[in-house]
Amino acid sequence: MYPRIKRSLSEEGSSSAKRTHFRSFSVSGAFGNGTSQRETNGQTKHHLSANQHYQQTTHSSTRKQRFNLPIYAGRTAIIAEVRMKESVIIVGETGSGKTTQIPQYLHEDRLTKLGAIACTQPRRVAAISIAQRVAKEMSVQLGEEVGYTVRFEDVTSEKTRVKYMTDGMLLREAISDPLLLRYAVVILDEAHERTVHTDVLFGVVKSAQKMRKENNQKPLKIVVMSATLEADHFSRYFNGAKVLYIEGRQHPIQMMYAVEQQKDYVHAALVTIMQLHQEMPPGGDILVFLTGQDEIESLAKLVTDCAQHCTPDCMELLVCPMFAALPSQHQMKVFISAPSGKRKVILATNIAETSITIPGVKYVIDTGFVKGKAFHPKTGLDMLRVQPVSKAQARQRTGRAGRETSGVCYRLYTEEQFDELKQTTIPEIQRCNIATVLLQLMALGITDVANFDFLDRPPQDAIENALEQLIVLGALRKASDCYELMPLGRQMADFPLEPRLAKVILSSQQFNCSEEIITIVALLSVDSLTYTPQNKRDHAIAVRKKFTSSEGDQMTLLNIYRAYNSVNGNKEWCQQHFINSQTVKQVMDIRKQLREICVRMNIPFNSCGKETANIRQTLARGLFMNAAELQPEGTYQTVSHRQPVAIHPTSSLFGLKPQFVVYNDLVHTSKCYMRDVCCVDPSWLRDAAPNYFKEHRLHSQPTAIYS
């Protein structure tokens, strides 16, 4: 196979099917070097002009850099707009400096006199690193005037005026302070990413602003910062707020499109990588966007094999896989720059789109696909599916080529295919289970959740389904014309968990197993406690066999956690058993947080000892809507929708066929699989929700007992 690819690579201009063809595309506009040409959409542009009046008062080099940023020209206009108006939308391109500078401008202009500035970020690392940078620019100690708040870490004090935080953290704060009274300004940054948390915050800050105005309290200024697109949409939502545009500093990127549609994008990627590697001068790494671990691992093998067949004068090629499930010591490899005479090729998922920035990338290869979550509101079934990227996403990927110098982006699809892509990705809030969101809104005091002022409304089905789930869990009650938050629901909202797991914790007291349950819930909140490399799979499974419990995966996870503690988290032990020690540490953090919340609620800590049935009975209290029953032919069906499901092959119950199980979640791949499965007694299910099981019959039991 490899010689044939090699040959086709050398056949310049050949129309062989093995060759990927590209043609050039003019790039002066959208990806140019900061000229004013843009995609026009009817919106009046307010380009910012230079401010002549700001005096530089310090000579520190970190500070000096601030005045060279493109955004500096717009300082006066930005301050004026925020002072004059309630809300403003700022569209800033990559490299404009908006995230570090705007909060400082507003602080320098004493907008923080009446309250702090909150600047939200979708990711923890961003909130932390930006706060560090701004503290340095302002020559202050991190945690004093400038600080950050993310889960498990609060580096702020009473002095803090500029506070970077995750969007989820501000949403949590809103539950205890719906008017966000400690803030004078809320900046929702990276708004174009449309995370569930930012989307909910849009409504929360808009309502807080209105309420404060009505109550004659100090005004709340709202700043929405985003990349291009959607600015009009944000503007309409915030009562026609003005949109200010800031130019970025992006190096020019040359666009290349496939001449014809590619049948196999992994193969097309392989050919393109080898072609680039052999034809392009040394210097400049290659970043390839793929959809998942499997694809990355198989392409990594192909590239490695192929590179060995290169001509002797060809540079060495270093292949670096990059995906979230990869243990961090392996992830580090991509950040080490390639020694001279070698070229790096990074095979990444969309983790490299926004979450991490890899230095040295000059060439981007975009397969045009991404694995995304799809959700069926009626059945509550979640699944991951390979789908085409949106135009916005394709542009984001392209931009990764021009971070340091000019670059080239190869799209493994035609320009016509690009034109057919969706403008933007559907906001997550429209394609996920919103039970958690609705419970949080109720806890914020918004009773009419069904008519909440969403920027983009979730489907009606999803709203109804989520409300129904919350009612069945006992979190809400339907009153005459609205929904009422029950005391149980109020407690559930205090946990950083999905409602069903919060219910599990709150139910643990009556079965004397809160200690075990808190650990199990923490374990269910992380992914992949264990790591199974492809080439050592059988060995990994064999050494972990001793932890397997026939009661279910939750008990198996608990066994692993206990074993880890009994060796005090010994590193070698973790490696021997293929346990991801970083994940266990995360479990310990979550466990500690859950414990603290329980202490505040006066939930007693107790252990059921050997009575492990109590643990499973407690799990049934929250997971009863995720029950499945064995059918006479040996397969399973969910009790809720009679959906055919199977126990996941990695489950400790695989092949055991208990009559009734509850599962933590479903994943649809070749089949619909239940993950984190636990055996239960049908009577526990009925005890958990008698009315629910009058509607959803458990077939193996005589139905007469209910008549």
Place this chain on the structure above:
DNA sequence: GAGCACTGC
């Protein structure tokens, strides 16, 4: 007997 994009509280 098959395989889990990415965040976040």
